[in-house]
Every structure is written in C-alpha cells, then in structure tokens.
Amino acid sequence: xxxxxxxxxxxxxxxxxxxxxxxxxxxxxxxxxxxxxxxxxxxxxxxxxxxxxxxxxxxxxxxxxxxxxxxxxxxxxxxxxxxxxxxxxxxxxxxxxxxxxxxxxxxxxxxxxxxxxxxxxxxxxxxxxxxxxxxxxxxxxxxxxxxxxxxxxxxxxxxxxxxxxxxxxxxxxxxxxxxxxxxxxxxxxxxxxxxxxxxxxxxxxxxxxxxxxxxxxxxxxxxxxxxxxxxxxxxxxxxxxxxxxxxxxxxxxxxxxxxxxxxxxxxxxxxxxxxxxxxxxxxxxxxxxxxxxxxxxxxxxxxxxxxxxxxxxxxxxxxxxxxxxxxxxxxxx
Numbered sequence: 001x002x003x004x005x006x007x008x009x010x011x012x013x014x015x016x017x018x019x020x021x022x023x024x025x026x027x028x029x030x031x032x033x034x035x036x037x038x039x040x041x042x043x044x045x046x047x048x049x050x051x052x053x054x055x056x057x058x059x060x061x062x063x064x065x066x067x068x069x070x071x072x073x074x075x076x077x078x079x080x081x082x083x084x085x086x087x088x089x090x091x092x093x094x095x096x097x098x099x100x101x102x103x104x105x106x107x108x109x110x111x112x113x114x115x116x117x118x119x120x121x122x123x124x125x126x127x128x129x130x131x132x133x134x135x136x137x138x139x140x141x142x143x144x145x146x147x148x149x150x151x152x153x154x155x156x157x158x159x160x161x162x163x164x165x166x167x168x169x170x171x172x173x174x175x176x177x178x179x180x181x182x183x184x185x186x187x188x189x190x191x192x193x194x195x196x197x198x199x200x201x202x203x204x205x206x207x208x209x210x211x212x213x214x215x216x217x218x219x220x221x222x223x224x225x226x227x228x229x230x231x232x233x234x235x236x237x238x239x240x241x242x243x244x245x246x247x248x249x250x251x252x253x254x255x256x257x258x259x260x261x262x263x264x265x266x267x268x269x270x271x272x273x274x275x276x277x278x279x280x281x282x283x284x285x286x287x288x289x290x291x292x293x294x295x296x297x298x299x300x301x302x303x304x305x306x307x308x309x310x311x312x313x314x315x316x317x318x319x320x321x322x323x324x325x326x327x328x329x330x331x332x333x
Contacts, residue, residue: 062233062234064226065181065231069182081238086245089242090247092251097254101291106147106163114147118329121133135200140329141193142170145171146170151232152173152177171193171194177235192224195216202214236291237293240292247290254281254289264278276305276306276309280302283299307332
C-alpha cells in the first residue's frame with residue numbers, strides 16, 4: 001500500500017519537477033546576487049520568512065522585480081510609494097479599511113485566476129488546442145494588470161467601479177507604475193502586452209485562414225506575468241506597513257455591505273452570486289479584518305478551493321495538478 005501511494009505521488013510530481021527546479025533557481029539567484037554585496041548571514045534571510053534588501057525586510061522572495069531596480073533606486077521608490085500610502089492610512093477609517101480589504105482580496109483572486117489560465121495554456125499546448133492559446137495568454141496578463149491596479153494608492157475605488165477597470169486603463173496604469181522601477185522594462189513589457197491583446201483580437205475578429213501561423217510566439221510570457229504579480233505584491237507590502245504605522249486599530253472592521261458588493265453583482269442585466277466569495281470575505285472579516293500583503297492574505301484553503309474549482313471530475317480531463325504546478329507566476333500557498 002505504501003509503495004502504491006509513493007508511486008502515485010511520483011506520477012503526480014514528475015510533471016512538476018522542471019518547474020520546481022526553475023522556481024528554486026530563481027530564488028537562489030536572488031540570494032546569490034545579494035550575497036555579493038552583503039554579509040554571509042544575510043543570504044540566510046532569503047531562505048526564511050523575510051528577505052533583507054534595500055535596507056528593508058520583505059515578506060516575499062521576489063524573483064524578477066528587484067532585478068530591474070538597483071538597491072539605491074529601490075529605496076527611493078519605496079519612500080515615494082510609502083508617502084502616497086501614508087496619505088490614505090493617516091486618514092484611515094472603517095470605509096477605507098473595508099475597501100482595501102476587498103481590494104487586496106480581489107488582487108489575490110487575479111493572481112489565482114492567472115495561475116489557472118496559464119495551467120490551461122499548458123494543457124492547450126499539450127493537447128494541440130492552439131486556437132485558445134492567445135486568449136489564455138492575454139487574459140492571464142490582464143488578470144495581473146488588474147491585480148496591480150487594485151493595489152495602487154492612486155487608483156480610487158469609486159464605489160466599486162474600479163473592479164471593472166477597462167483594458168486600456170489597466171495597461172496604462174500598471175506600466176506607468178512599473179516605470180518607477182525601470183522605464184525600459186516598463187516600455188518593453190507594455191509593448192508585449194499590447195501584442196498579446198492584438199493577437200487575441202486577430203483570433204476573435206479576423207478568424208485568420210492561416211491559423212496561428214501569422215502570430216508571433218517569440219516572447220517570454222512568464223517574465224511579464226511574474227513581474228506584474230510581484231509588482232502587486234510589492235504594493236501590498238508597503239500598504240501593510242503604512243497601515244501598521246499610521247492607522248487606528250479601532251477602524252479594522254469590514255462593513256458587511258462591501259462583502260455583499262463583491263459576492264453579489266450584476267453584469268449586462270444578469271445577476272450573479274458567488275457563495276465562495278461571500279465565505280472567503282466573511283473569513284477575512286472575522287480573522288484578518290485589515291489589509292495584509294497578498295502572499296499572507298492568501299490561505300491554503302482559498303488557493304485550493306479557487307484552483308480546484310476548475311478541475312474536471314472525470315479522469316483524463318483538465319486539472320491544475322498539484323500545488324507544485326501552481327508556482328510559475330507567484331508563490332501560491
């Protein structure tokens with residue numbers, strides 16, 4: 001019996017081995033880069049719960065974002081962004097707290113949604129369902145653009161209108177923000193996003209007789225996706241720190257109407273209700289009634305239920321695999 005369990009686990013994790021190696025290598029690269037300029041004891045910080053970089057402790061091991069911004073410049077970016085968040089957190093109240101709990105929750109969902117879409121992309125590539133690939137690629141990027149926008153101190157909630165931010169505005173806001181770190185990277189990845197959008201529209205509106213042979217596939221999709229997810233995480237870490245420093249703890253209350261706004265909604269005259277959203281937001285209301293960074297807002301239960309909701313019940317159909325298959329974009333619990 002033990003041998004059978006081991007064999008099943010081996011089969012499950014075999015597909016994830018290469019992903020895990022790349023994931024570990026990215027983390028090790030960040031640690032080694034830091035080791036060249038910091039004492040040996042600092043390297044160990046990358047293997048624990050906190051990362052020491054740019055004179056600040058981070059709750060997440062960034063794989064790409066810190067590569068494009070030298071430490072000295074990053075320190076300036078941090079100061080600028082904290083100043084923007086402090087304008088919000090020094091006037092913190094129940095309304096602001098409720099809004100930002102919802103915004104951070106939405107951002108975590110966008111990361112998980114992009115994870116499902118990229119897993120579907122891999123399945124599509126393996127099964128030869130190429131016509132769907134441009135949709136998976138672009139909407140994975142769009143999900144993460146929205147995650148960034150939801151965490152921006154400069155983007156107003158406007159009674160929930162921010163949830164449906166337009167594609168073009170999400171693109172402009174997110175890459176303008178990334179430009180704080182490095183303008184060249186922001187311009188290049190914005191152009192890639194526009195290309196993904198155009199290729200999706202080719203399939204939707206032109207129905208190419210040549211199939212996908214007229215589309216360009218020579219780009220690094222995961223550089224874009226990782227950069228965006230980490231940008232949202234970066235914002236959420238600074239928001240959390242600003243709240244801890246400035247906000248009155250008595251305002252750490254989530255008003256029930258905000259939960260209702262996110263779990264029940266209407267689109268084009270059709271009403272929808274998501275009981276899982278209501279449950280998860282209710283959990284945050286009870287257990288985490290103030291915004292935390294995205295990585296710590298996610299729970300194992302949330303990630304398993306969200307990603308597992310898209311798994312087929314029948315053997316041989318699409319599934320998202322094991323948790324090792326969920327790590328390409330973000331460190332998902």
